[in-house]
Amino acid sequence: MLFEPISLCGMEVSNRFVRSATHEWMAEPDGTPTEKIGDIYEELARNETGVIITGYAYVNPKGKSDHLQQGIYDDRFIEDYRKIVDRVHKYKSRIVLQIAHGGRQTMISSEAPYALAPSAITEKTMGITPEEMTEKEVLETIDDFANAVRRGKEAGFDAVQLHCAHGFLLSNFISPYTNRRKDRWGGSTEKRTRIILDIIEKAREMVGNNYPIMVKLNATDGYPEGSRKNTLDAPESIEIAKILAENGVCAIEVSGGTAEAGDELFRTDIDSQEKEAYYKQYSKMIKEAVDVPVILVGGIRSKVVMEMLLEEGYADMISMSRPFVAEPDLVVKIKNGEIDVVKCVSCNLCSDSSGIKCNYDFGD
Numbered sequence: 110m111l112f113e114p115i116s117l118c119g120m121e122v123s124n125r126f127v128r129s130a131t132h133e134w135m136a137e138p139d140g141t142p143t144e145k146i147g148d149i150y151e152e153l154a155r156n157e158t159g160v161i162i163t164g165y166a167y168v169n170p171k172g173k174s175d176h177l178q179q180g181i182y183d184d185r186f187i188e189d190y191r192k193i194v195d196r197v198h199k200y201k202s203r204i205v206l207q208i209a210h211g212g213r214q215t216m217i218s219s220e221a222p223y224a225l226a227p228s229a230i231t232e233k234t235m236g237i238t239p240e241e242m243t244e245k246e247v248l249e250t251i252d253d254f255a256n257a258v259r260r261g262k263e264a265g266f267d268a269v270q271l272h273c274a275h276g277f278l279l280s281n282f283i284s285p286y287t288n289r290r291k292d293r294w295g296g297s298t299e300k301r302t303r304i305i306l307d308i309i310e311k312a313r314e315m316v317g318n319n320y321p322i323m324v325k326l327n328a329t330d331g332y333p334e335g336s337r338k339n340t341l342d343a344p345e346s347i348e349i350a351k352i353l354a355e356n357g358v359c360a361i362e363v364s365g366g367t368a369e370a371g372d373e374l375f376r377t378d379i380d381s382q383e384k385e386a387y388y389k390q391y392s393k394m395i396k397e398a399v400d401v402p403v404i405l406v407g408g409i410r411s412k413v414v415m416e417m418l419l420e421e422g423y424a425d426m427i428s429m430s431r432p433f434v435a436e437p438d439l440v441v442k443i444k445n446g447e448i449d450v451v452k453c454v455s456c457n458l459c460s461d462s463s464g465i466k467c468n469y470d471f472g473d
């Protein structure tokens with residue numbers, strides 16, 4: 110099944126492999142995407158990666174999360190992104206723009222003197238207490254996301270993915286731990302999900318009904334067992350997935366974790382098949398609840414596990430991040446029977462602010 114085509118959001122994709130969004134630390138300081146970023150995506154496309162999701166692009170400088178992160182907050186970026194998209198489209202791969210706002214994980218700078226979030230709940234790893242967004246700021250942010258979707262379409266991206274995972278703004282809104290609002294964007298599950306629906310509605314006015322909008326969704330905030338009360342977890346995240354799928358989201362990538370919960374989102378101890386695909390129970394429940402394709406990410410490393418995930422109904426597509434840093438040609442290698450397990454050891458040394466690369470010494 111790994112090499113069977115799939116219809117994803119109305120587009121034909123030639124296999125089941127997705128390169129999950131991966132920040133590169135390679136944009137210009139103002140967010141302009143560079144040729145180096147294009148080099149990475151072109152290499153993935155040349156090596157038959159079915160879908161390539163870009164690193165997270167910030168929709169407003171007030172929501173920038175990291176140095177040298179790519180931006181999509183201004184029309185001036187459209188042309189540079191179009192060049193990157195064209196390089197990918199020389200091959201069969203599809204390319205998706207991930208758009209994000211840092212929320213309580215915003216990097217404090219002259220552009221973002223304070224972090225914005227649904228509620229003023231201190232982020233303990235950074236020691237930052239964000240400002241509770243005013244109604245005006247929420248409405249402006251909805252506009253920022255909608256305009257980013259429009260720019261994605263204008264640049265030729267096959268789809269846009271809203272980053273609703275990992276403790277960034279949209280993930281802050283859906284979590285009862287970080288969203289204590291009492292207005293129309295807080296309270297019940299539906300109200301906490303509403304900002305995402307508002308973004309989609311606003312974006313639809315600009316890009317029409319058919320342009321594909323996907324989400325990367327936190328299925329759990331990832332706090333340790335015993336301290337999950339009043340945080341986001343199943344079954345509530347399944348409910349959120351249903352609301353999104355019923356309101357025009359055409360594919361859901363299932364992830365989890367936040368920095369504060371302990372960096373569960375990129376685990377380091379994946380040394381057995383049992384430890385692979387660590388959010389698979391969530392993706393199975395979500396797949397049973399929605400009728401849009403479900404993409405699973407998080408610690409997927411071996412061909413047997415990949416096949417099992419597809420065959421046993423855990424997911425429709427297999428998404429990976431770190432393995433593609435170590436082996437951009439892993440899809441072709443699996444296809445040709447050259448490897449059964451990717452070589453990535455999940456050490457996280459690729460998380461390199463001088464520019465992403467595999468820094469593990471394989472001794473070869």
Ligand SMILES: Cc1cc2nc3c(=O)[nH]c(=O)nc-3n(C[C@H](O)[C@H](O)[C@H](O)COP(=O)(O)O)c2cc1C
Nearest residue numbers: 129130131132164165374375407408429430431460
């Ligand atoms: C260096 C690095 C950068 C990442 N950047 C992003 C990002 O921009 N957007 C996102 O949704 N996830 C990001 N992630 C998380 C990955 O997409 C993925 O969810 C996580 O690494 C687990 O998958 P893996 O085990 O295949 O690496 C990043 C991960 C790493 C290691």
